[in-house]
Amino acid sequence: MKSLKLSLLLLCVILASCANPNSENKKAITENSKPVVKVSETKILVISGHPDLSKSTANRIILSDLEKHFVNKISVRRLDEMYPDYKINIEAEEKSLLNADVVVLQFPFYWYGTPALLKKWIDDVLLGFFDGNTAGKFKGKKVIVSLTTGAPQEAYETPNQSVEAYLLPLQETFTVIGGEWLKPVFSYNYIPENQQAEKQAHTHAQSLIKQIEKIFQENK
Template sequence: MAKKLMILGHPTIEQSLANSTIVSAVQQNVQDIEIRNLAQLYPDYKINVLAEQEALIKADIVIFQFPFYWYGVPAILKKYIDDVYTYQFAYGSEGDKLKGKKMQLSFTTGASEADYTPIGIENYRLPEFLKPLEQTAYYTGMDYLDPVFTQTMMYIPGLMGIKEEVVVNAKVHAERLIDKITQAEQSLEAVA
């Protein structure tokens, strides 16, 4: 059975309806998954690089779970990538520790699909903003899987969103993510 590692990059997961629903569903339905909550582990942003590299080495499938902030990943997740994906670990002549591992992005946005179009407020389609993460996967030898994302997931009580809709959409997102994890696991087993 493939080992799964979720890097949870939400800075305030306890305040998130969508991401906490997704993470909870994955935790309940995916066997042999380790979830590393970066904000909980490193509230001071001092990432234990060796511990994180060790977790990555053990994993076959790496899932990055996060809310899409300012056209990218939250600061704690960016710092994780910057600190952990080091020379001779993730890249370089001997940096092959991530080679062949599956990279799965799973994220939510507050903006709608219509917002992420050339005529929308965001001016670009959402996948265009993911190119740096996709290139990170390729550069480190990881197998980049099509991302799982759900839009219009912002809920602020009394101000924005409908709680019930966000929960339903988060559960559907979780089902899609679980299916992708299962497919990745099956592809690894087929090769073995």
């Protein structure tokens, strides 16, 4: 009787083994067959702070070159078209920033600072990232300032100071909400109806594109 029970037990073990052959190998194959999660492509957000792009040569060309180069990786928010009444949609702007990895501020340098519309955008939108519902959610985003000037370079620089000194308040603003401030891109001496202005704007755009492409390479 005991030998019969042992025989039945042995048979059960054999059948169980046959019913699930190479179970460990199957498990390994299943685990290795899981889809590879790809890192999402870097998303670029450009905030255009020119108060009237219809009257711009440089900023209009720079924005166009960026859109042609990056195509579906870039989103440009032209504040002059979106908010001619200066009434910023804070929720929409916060959402656009949350979806971005790289934030570019593109604007003409007005009186050693940003145009009024861009300044209002900064005041209204960034507050929430400092002390609001979106606090802490800007951390790690790359920030690039891209600006054009009407005056020549020497109007902004001295032997002891570069044009970047005028951007310190802006740099501190983005740094305090967790942004990573990258080297700004400048171009100077844009004179209306000057044939060199268009060529200079395209050159500026290429410098900015290289700066952004560098981020892409680092994220690979």
